[in-house]
Every structure is written in structure tokens, then in C-alpha cells.
Amino acid sequence: MTALFAFRPFTTSPLSSDMISAVLAYADVAEPAGAGRTKLRLSPERMAQADVLEALGGGVSRLADITVVWSEREGQVVRVIDDAQLRRSQPEAWEAYFDLFDEEAAQLLAA
Numbered sequence: 555m556t557a558l559f560a561f562r563p564f565t566t567s568p569l570s571s572d573m574i575s576a577v578l579a580y581a582d583v584a585e586p587a588g589a590g591r592t593k594l595r596l597s598p599e600r601m602a603q604a605d606v607l608e609a610l611g612g613g614v615s616r617l618a619d620i621t622v623v624w625s626e627r628e629g630q631v632v633r634v635i636d637d638a639q640l641r642r643s644q645p646e647a648w649e650a651y652f653d654l655f656d657e658e659a660a661q662l663l664a665a
Contacts (some may be wrong), residue, residue: 567616569636576613577622578631580606590627593635596619 579593600606610617617637623633634641 573617573620574622574634576610577620587623589620591625591632594622594624647665
């Protein structure tokens with residue numbers, strides 16, 4: 555019975571060089587990061603395009619979490635940012651509603 559309610563940690567596939575190469579090849583969002591560096595990522599619209607889906611298959615959704623910082627001066631990747639854990643730290647939809655009830659109950663008790 556406890557197995558049904560056991561805590562399951564949030565897991566994602568680890569980053570690979572193929573994922574980083576895909577971001578470099580298909581990135582459509584480029585934001586200046588200062589010092590000759592650019593943050594590259596894929597927009598949701600770009601990930602839905604046929605050429606990206608054909609090349610990456612099922613792994614395309616994982617690319618939404620990856621940002622690559624590219625240095626034009628050095629001509630190489632400076633940093634890779636993986637936001638998968640940050641995305642998981644956002645409250646689920648039901649948690650927001652649960653919080654509303656807690657606040658409402660607290661207001662009723664305070665009155």
C-alpha cells in the first residue's frame with residue numbers, strides 16, 4: 555500500500571553532447587549575455603517545426619530546458635544551463651488552487 559504513495563523524485567535525462575549540438579544547430583533565440591557572449595536556445599515554435607522534429611525525434615522536448623552560452627570571441631561554448639530542475643520547482647496547477655483554500659480558511663478563522 556505504501557508503494558502507491560511513495561515519493562518519486564523528478565528525473566530527467568542527463569545532458570549529452572548531441573543535445574548541446576542540437577541547440578547550437580537549431581537555436582532561433584539569441585540574447586546578448588555581455589562580453590561578446592550570446593545565450594542560445596530554442597523557442598517552442600522552433601521545436602514544433604518539421605526539420606527539428608525529424609532530426610531529434612522524441613528528445614525535442616528536453617531541449618526546452620537547455621540554454622547554451624556561446625562566446626564569439628573564443629569561438630566556443632562557455633556554459634550550458636539546464637533548467638529542468640528549475641522547471642520542476644514551479645508549483646503544479648493543483649497546488650495553486652490548494653493554496654487558495656488555505657488562505658480562505660485562514661481569513662475565515664481570523665475574522
